[in-house]
Amino acid sequence: MTAAVRDLLADLDRRLADSELAPSLKRDYSLAGHTTYRVGGPARLFVTVDDRAELATLASIVARSSTGGGPPPVLVVGRGSNLLVADRGFDGLAIALGGGLTEFEIDGTTVTASGGALLPVLARASVDAGLTGFEWAVGVPGTAGGAVRMNAGGHGADMSESLVEAVVVDLHRGDAAVRDAGRLDLGYRSSSIAMHQVVASVKLQLRYGDRQSSRAELAEIVQWRRANQPGGRNAGSVFTNPEHDAAGALIEAAGAKGLRIGTAEVSPKHANFIQSDEGGRAADVVEVMSEVRRRVKAELGVDLAVETRLVGFEPWELP
Numbered sequence: 001m002t003a004a005v006r007d008l009l010a011d012l013d014r015r016l017a018d019s020e021l022a023p024s025l026k027r028d029y030s031l032a033g034h035t036t037y038r039v040g041g042p043a044r045l046f047v048t049v050d051d052r053a054e055l056a057t058l059a060s061i062v063a064r065s066s067t068g069g070g071p072p073p074v075l076v077v078g079r080g081s082n083l084l085v086a087d088r089g090f091d092g093l094a095i096a097l098g099g100g101l102t103e104f105e106i107d108g109t110t111v112t113a114s115g116g117a118l119l120p121v122l123a124r125a126s127v128d129a130g131l132t133g134f135e136w137a138v139g140v141p142g143t144a145g146g147a148v149r150m151n152a153g154g155h156g157a158d159m160s161e162s163l164v165e166a167v168v169v170d171l172h173r174g175d176a177a178v179r180d181a182g183r184l185d186l187g188y189r190s191s192s193i194a195m196h197q198v199v200a201s202v203k204l205q206l207r208y209g210d211r212q213s214s215r216a217e218l219a220e221i222v223q224w225r226r227a228n229q230p231g232g233r234n235a236g237s238v239f240t241n242p243e244h245d246a247a248g249a250l251i252e253a254a255g256a257k258g259l260r261i262g263t264a265e266v267s268p269k270h271a272n273f274i275q276s277d278e279g280g281r282a283a284d285v286v287e288v289m290s291e292v293r294r295r296v297k298a299e300l301g302v303d304l305a306v307e308t309r310l311v312g313f314e315p316w317e318l319p
């Protein structure tokens with residue numbers, strides 16, 4: 001950590017400790033339990049915000065800390081289901097959404113969900129409300145905010161198909177704005193939401209459907225996931241699929257299925273998943289990623305792109 005960042009974080013620490021957010025402020029707080037890989041080190045500062053007022057307070061504090069030495073490094077942590085944090089941790093402020101920021105409501109065909117609402121819960125609740133169009137999300141173990149950031153999707157659909165707008169809080173500017181879905185650049189597992197922006201809530205437009213067939217679809221998706229994907233400590237697909245190809249099939253063809261380095265291995269069940277052992281190391285996960293990329297390039301000439309968000313790594317450690 002540079003001296004400038006250390007000063008910025010010390011300033012931010014003081015401001016948070018003097019604010020209404022003080023009770024939830026933690027220092028050197030392990031992020032492993034906040035990710036599905038369950039590995040990785042601590043965040044220098046960690047705060048949970050429970051409602052929009054607390055989020056606004058946080059934004060104004062971070063924005064004020066931004067003056068002078070540049071903005072402090074921030075990381076929004078959802079369910080951590082697409083996140084790998086380095087063993088050395090994250091030298092910045094990690095932010096989690098809790099309490100009221102995990103709630104949602106359904107009015108007619110409109111679902112308004114806080115950024116921390118869980119996708120499988122939203123998928124089931126929308127079906128219970130007689131709606132269709134969000135069944136695919138039952139198998140994606142992330143939050144609504146993380147799903148917008150990643151434009152999560154599956155089973156032939158993604159967030160962009162139902163997202164109308166999102167409330168985005170900018171931690172550098174200290175303000176909030178309603179952003180139309182069309183202005184979020186939602187692409188394949190990508191969006192224009194930046195590291196310092198928090199998706200506070202989302203509005204989804206669904207359709208009335210047939211409850212029975214939607215329930216059958218949910219069950220089918222859950223069954224398909226159980227049959228085809230490993231459970232346990234992973235973050236779903238590690239690499240995005242190249243056009244007209246499946247990353248998993250390429251990894252298998254390159255002979256990397258089952259590859260193990262230290263405490264991490266390419267899943268023998270699905271080659272685009274990496275499993276981490278209990279008590280494992282993020283460094284091993286990232287080394288497996290690098291080796292898989294190297295082999296797929298060497299054997300098949302294809303450059304795989306990493307989908308998982310990697311945090312706290314030095315540039316030369318990245319796959």
Ligand SMILES: Cc1cc2nc3c(=O)[nH]c(=O)nc-3n(C[C@H](O)[C@H](O)[C@H](O)COP(=O)(O)OP(=O)(O)OC[C@H]3O[C@@H](n4cnc5c(N)ncnc54)[C@H](O)[C@@H]3O)c2cc1C
Nearest residue numbers: 078079080081082115142143145146147152153154199236
């Ligand atoms: C078993 C398994 C299966 C999966 N299957 C799929 C799948 O089929 N399709 C798919 O697309 N993904 C899949 N994933 C990956 C993951 O669930 C999605 O990418 C999900 O959208 C990530 O949401 P999250 O809340 O866990 O985000 P995190 O992993 O916590 O964060 C991911 C990124 O989003 C940012 N972020 C998180 N919350 C917010 C917020 N409120 N505001 C702004 N930025 C935020 C983070 O800073 C980070 O950059 C799977 C993961 C697992 C473990």
